[in-house]
Amino acid sequence: MIPFADLLLVVFYATLAAFAVAVVALGVLYALRGRSVATQLIVVAVATVLATISGILVISFLMLLNDHDRSVVLAVVTSAGLVAMAVSVLLGRRLVAANRTLVDAVRADPFRPPPAERLPRELAELSRELAAAYDRLAASHEREQALETSRRELVAWVSHDLRTPLAGLRAMAEALEDEVVADQDTVQRYHGRIRVEVERLTEMVDDLFELSRIHAGALRLSRQRVGLADLVAEAVAGAEALARAKGVRLHGDVREGLPVQVDAGELGRALRNLVVNAIRHTPSDGAVEIIGEVRGGEARVTVADACGGIPEDDLPRVFDVAFRGETARTPGGGAGLGLAIARGIVEAHAGEIGVANDGPGCRFEVRLPLTV
Known part of the structure; x- marks a missing residue:
């Protein structure tokens, strides 16, 4: 059994030799930091083999091994090192090929997701992130x-x-x-x-x-607690003159009113756009009804008119800028901005706006969260 003091000495010199090889290897890796992963893996494999050989040489001289034993050990270590280098080369080439696949996919078409190939875990994660980025980019496009x-x-x-x-x-x-x-x-x-x-x-x-x-995302909201009944009442009051001039019956009702945290001026403008739009497309002796209520944890305001309905193909585009369809769904017959503005204001409040044909006309519905 080797004495403890001799064992410490062997460990010290073997560590010193391996450290010297590691310093040289790190210098080489730093110099080759811009080269491919395959080249750097070869350097790591060579450094590992050299560190092992240097340690064996130190041990052999310290333990006074004969030439035969030293040759056998070195031959075994060298053979293992060559195998390790070959594996490193193959692994490096696989990593390079997988990376090239991702690069070619991105260069070929920035709007096409990377191919669904079997990749190493890290590159597979990168591929998933690229696919997610592709989805976002495609949606943005x-x-x-x-x-x-x-x-x-x-x-x-x-x-x-x-x-x-x-x-x-x-x-x-x-x-x-x-x-x-x-x-x-x-x-x-x-x-x-x-x-x-x-x-x-x-x-x-x-x-x-x-x-x-x-x-431009520059709409700045000054939120304050406002009663749902107040919002509906102001929308009705602002459109009464127009309804009276056209002979349209205008009615507002709040079935359940809770305070909502909104910009009263901006949201009031959105509701007025909806009400005025409904009045302009409702024939004389028709009726427009505005109802406010709280349902499903949301504040909801519906504006129902008697316009005769909107063609089903046009419903998804009613809130588009400048869309007019067969009849302009916009206050005053202007540039087709009223409903687009209403949607922008509602969405800025983290709400939703929709339209559906209902009875003698259309029903526009604004849904707002009670808390934001």
């Missing part, structure tokens, strides 16, 4: 294309809707300037019409500004 389509439609509609009132304003201004009209009644009528058209253009510009804030 679809949203971007939808927004671009909406933007083009919006530009076309706004250009059309601005051209008509501007042409009227120019004609009336030129008539007044050239004194083509001189009687007081006609002049007053022109002044009144100019005021109406200017107000209409102002509302359109306000809608465009509001929609741009929503799409």
Whole structure:
């Protein structure tokens, strides 16, 4: 049995030799840090073999092994080292091939998920993350294309809707300037019409500004506790004059009212858009009903009209920017922004808005969480 002191000496010199090899190997790895994994694995395998051989040489000299025993040990260790190097090369090539597969998949098409191949665990996890990133990227690309389509439609509609009132304003201004009209009644009528058209253009510009804030994510909400009954009452009060002028019966009711944490001004605008939109598309002697209630842990406001319904194919696009369908579902017949603004405001409150055909018309429903 080897004495304990001799054993400590062997361990010390063997560790020292292995440490020297490790320092050199780390230097080589640092120099090759930009090379492939296969090359670095070969360096690790070589360093392992050299560390083992150096330790054996130290032990053999300390223990005064004869040349025959030393040769046998070195031959065995060298053979094992060559096998280890071969395995390292194969493993490195497999890792490089798997990595190349992922790189080629990303380079070929950034919107195509990586191939479903059997990969090492770490690369398989990377592949799953790439697939998830692909899904997010594809969804973002679809949203971007939808927004671009909406933007083009919006530009076309706004250009059309601005051209008509501007042409009227120019004609009336030129008539007044050239004194083509001189009687007081006609002049007053022109002044009144100019005021109406200017107000209409102002509302359109306000809608465009509001929609741009929503799409840019710049809509800042000043939340406060507001009674559901107050929101419904304000929406009804703001549309009473229009309903009375058109002969539409307007009724508001809150079956159960709890305070909601919302921006009263912004949400009030969304509800007014829905109510005014319903009135404009309800024939005379028809009815529009606004109901507020708490159901399923949510505050819900429904606006039901008697417009005759919306074609089923158009329902999914009712809230799109500038969508008009067979009849414009937008307040004032403007640029088709009213419902898009209502959806943006509701979604900014972490709520949902939807529409469905119901009875003699449509039912718009706004759902808001009681707490945010």
